[in-house]
Amino acid sequence: MSANAKTAISPTRSEDYAEWYQQVIKAADLAETSPVRGCMVIKPWGYAIWERIQAELDRRFKETGHVNAYFPLFIPMSFLQKEADHVDGFAKECAVVTHSRLEAGPDGKLVPAGPLEEPLIVRPTSETIIGELFARWVQSYRDLPLLINQWANVVRWEMRTRLFLRTAEFLWQEGHTAHATAAEAMEETRKMLGVYADFADKYMAMPVVVGEKTAGERFPGAVNTFSIEAMMQDRRALQAGTSHFLGQNFSRSSNIKFLSSEGVEELAWTTSWGVSTRLVGGLIMTHSDDDGLVLPPTLAPSQVVILPVTPKEETRDAVLAACDQLAAELRQQTFGGEPLRVQVDKRDLRGGEKTWGWIKKGVPIRIEIGPRDLEKDAVCFCRRDRGAKDKQFTDRSSFVAAVSKELESIQACLHARALAFRDSNSVEVGSEEEFKAFFAQPADAGIHGGFAYAGFCCDPELEDQIAKAYKVTVRNIPLATADETPTCIFTGKPGRRVVFAKAY
RNA sequence: CGGGGCAUAGCGCAGCCUGGUAGCGCGCUUCGUUCGGGACGAAGAGGUCGCAGGUUCAAAUCCUGUUGCCCCGACCA
Known part of the structure; x- marks a missing residue:
């Protein structure tokens, strides 16, 4: 990865999704x-x-x-x-x-x-x-x-x-x-x-x-x-x-x-x-985003990673000790009924390299502790669901007290973002023309279509033709609307409300 | 299984057309300078060029075969 790249992952999602x-x-x-x-x-x-x-x-x-x-x-x-x-x-x-x-x-x-x-x-x-x-x-x-x-x-x-x-x-x-x-x-x-x-x-x-x-x-x-x-x-x-x-x-x-x-x-x-x-x-x-993996706190093998900042040899031991102590305190906190999974990264690597390594691994919260933070009894932390430059400063005890809430907030934000994305790319389709138009959008770096909800008669032969013509299949008949009986947008026969999409 | 491409240092690639001492970038090791941040300099380590045959005084380079990988199709709880 070149040092002046704007994103850690190249190509980006919009450039080439499969390669990303x-x-x-x-x-x-x-x-x-x-x-x-x-x-x-x-x-x-x-x-x-x-x-x-x-x-x-x-x-x-x-x-x-x-x-x-x-x-x-x-x-x-x-x-x-x-x-x-x-x-x-x-x-x-x-x-x-x-x-x-x-x-x-x-x-x-x-x-x-x-x-x-x-x-x-x-x-x-x-x-x-x-x-x-x-x-x-x-x-x-x-x-x-x-x-x-x-x-x-x-x-x-x-x-x-x-x-x-x-x-x-x-x-x-x-x-x-x-x-x-x-x-x-x-x-x-x-x-x-x-x-x-x-x-x-x-x-x-x-x-x-x-x-x-x-x-x-x-x-x-x-x-x-x-x-x-x-x-x-x-x-x-x-x-x-x-x-x-x-x-x-x-x-x-x-x-x-x-x-x-x-x-x-x-x-x-x-x-x-x-x-x-x-x-x-x-x-x-x-x-995940163009800087790499993004993990929800529930699934992250490490939920918090602490990165000691040791610019001067004299303060090094004090910083490392403070990091260990903070880690111990954080491990007393719980998320989802379990103790927090916290890691202190003491590897002898350059700061930026280390930071970007954890960003790419998707760890929800990164904390940086340096000598100046020690003096002020403060912590500097970043949330993975926000930009890499989005640093927040707070005093150490309130951070410890609020860390579980912070993780909950990340979990909720990721879910909300995913839901909003899905909803904004889901449409109701009332006719074959609309169906065609929705799925015939020109493929842009392998990204196109979305979820199309429509009435469908579920005739296997027709389903097969649609799959061949549009590379689109019925993903399922959603249970939430399983009792609806809309007319099929292709045949006009009575049908079920289904969700069409291109599938993996 | 069809069509195309690729195989050279850990990774990414050049060299092949026109055969003649195996190269570059990143990474790695050491030293130094930097460093609240994806650094800079110097010195090093690392390759029987996918594999097997053939042509040749000489093959990464030409020829034949073979294996694997990638892309596009076909197929796919």
């Missing part, structure tokens, strides 16, 4: 591509964010009665085959294990040997293998509901990858539940969708549109799929989480049966729901 995204990840040291095609390496700062996401979601899953378990990475090929739609959906992108060992070939190079009787696939998702186990575990209605979650990696052999948003291997959680009745399974599906929506909104400060997917966008094998959709700063939609009502499809294929209280053998009703490391991508594209 890559550069933010690089500048914040979140992740990088690996020697393995399509796979990413998540670096400590990026992984710490994922750990924050995990911790909070795990807490919410436990709160709603779920327990964690772990199922095999490998799935016998025959399992995938049991559910017809499921095969169609995933067969094209499966990594397949066919051998059990390596041997030296004639030229001394290793070759696979010991062919397996039945090839194994690396899980692209675990419905089939978990279904097999559920069938063992469930005999009676007393065994239900079965509420299981798994934190795991999955592999989907993608053609084109982007860090966090689409990689061949990614980390996620997949909840899998079995219930005695359809109503209960549907309630579970909706409940977990709600957990995701609330988490995204409150914890990630990322507003989402909660709704049901159309038939064309449904999870392979599901009866209904629901999603949360967030608007990124290029106005495209990111599917940030999904929750599926699987009906009895997987119970039938995996034979998950139970004896009801009336002594009748019935198939269980199952659900599955997941979010992945894609959320980190969503986080980046929701809040």
